[in-house]
Amino acid sequence: MGLNKKVLLAEPRSFCAGVRRAISIIELALEKYGAPIYVRKEIVHNHYVVRLLEQRGAIFVDSEEDVPESAICVFSAHGVSPQVRQNAQARSLDVIDATCPLVSKVHQAAKRYAREDRTLILVGHEGHEEVEGTYGHAPDQTVIVETAEDAERLDLPSDAPVAYLTQTTLSVDETKDILEVLDRRFSDLRGPGTDDICYASQNRQDAVKAIVPRSDLVLVVGSRNSSNSIRMVEVAERLGTPSYLVPDVGEFDEKWLEGVETIGVSAGASAPEILVEQLLEKLAEFGYGDIELEQVAQESIVFHPPVRLTDSTPAG
Template identity: 60%
Template sequence: MLAEPRSFCAGVERAIEIVEVALERFGPPVYVRKQIVHNHRVVAELETRGARFVDTVDEVPTGAVCVFSAHGVSPAVREAAASRELTVIDATCPLVSKVHQESRRFAEDERTILLIGHRDHEEVEGTFGEAPEHTLVVGTVEEVRELELPRDARVAYLTQTTLALDETREIVEAIHERFDDPRGPGSEDICYASQNRQNAVRAVAARTELVLVVGSVNSSNSVRMVEVAQGEGVPAYLVPEARDLREEWLTGVASVGVSAGASAPGELVNELLMRLAELGFAHVEVEQTATEDVVFGLPSALKNPKAATA
């Protein structure tokens, strides 16, 4: 049972295309701060074309071309890039940029921002950096309840875009219980692609005895999809590559659900389906719960090379 939608979302497709076009426009090497998206196969293939992935802009030669990953960066990173006179191309997902804008708006309103997410995730690091003196990261209901803030504190909340809907809803409810007048974003922060893939994997879990989600171990949205399936009472596993499928998972199983995180290429799904066919699961049905037609354009730096600045 193949979930639809699955694999690449518009933000991921845009980020990968940005690196590809930058390589064509400027020639290799093109430096990319962090992984452009959280998938090992994507990163490896771009490396073969001349992309160089680095942890900090300090590793980028002065004046070189540097792409910021889809997860966004803090103002401090932008300043560091400017000091090195880098030609910056920003591949931040527009939905992440929206959260950054909301962070700046709440900070200007002198509110304490409760950023719901995982502290060590690159997206959270970037959003936190917009207003570090105003922001607290919370990851659980317990952390909300333990905040050393008065009940009438002026607070607002924002969300990492790749979280699970149910998990986030509980934390938001805890914030409303804890504070008198919390303010939230104008619209949901969790991205449409994460929502759609979680809904699809939930539908597949309802009809199968085992769920496999293709995605890298550092892909937050892929890990959340596994947790969503498990929450439906079905065994579920993350499968970075077809070779990671363990045959014992299939013992006594008659139906298998397959999906993929928003950063996982379709070729990895096809390879897993081929492996499952070899193991006796050759008949494939599609469970479609949504249709996606979102497209994000390229940044001005690639439409007009003179527009590329730090």
């Protein structure tokens, strides 16, 4: 008997509002000011997107120090620390800020807790750009916590005034365990009224959870340095379904398909839909042409680019 092959396509998937805004900021800046436009770090964590923008005249640099004086410099969607802003000012850079508004909200909260003299517990992955940016808003008062074990080991008295913030791209399950520890350990704990985990990370994880029970295999399109894409793979694995990250269709492995009837497919918030389409075409070649959509939420949020890029006055 042949397999009854099909694809369960998760929705929402691919670009979120913050990523769309960040990419459009570079496209609009190139249109208005011409190439080159310098971008500090990868605008979003997706190699395909970065390559495409490079072909159009964006130059990606590791540090604001690598940007020629007075040039246009775009800050990536992950946000930057105040130190980076000062460095950019010292070099007279013309800064266009593509920080995701949800990350900016976390930065504001970090400043507020620092003013209240609280120790800030930042839940996130050390070395991730977003964590570095948030940390930089109150470096003397911030500790980074990656796991529930880290939270248990915090060397602070139980009545210490503390507050927590989380990296926006984490998985809800991961942070839940950590927040339970903090809740138990500290009597004077503040946190954001609502969860810091952004609506897009949450929705994409929820959509993966919705397709897992009916999937024999879950494929998530996203780059290896994309935190939210990796979390989606982990969500599926935690629920007991084999899951793989697919940076692009060239890394698809047909061995994954052995004995598989239903394949769940999704994509991280920084992965463009074209990569999903290429993967679906590849799966169709192996007989998985029947696609069923599994929608858990509708995303209507739009973040607009800065006015200087959308008004019609010519540059110069």
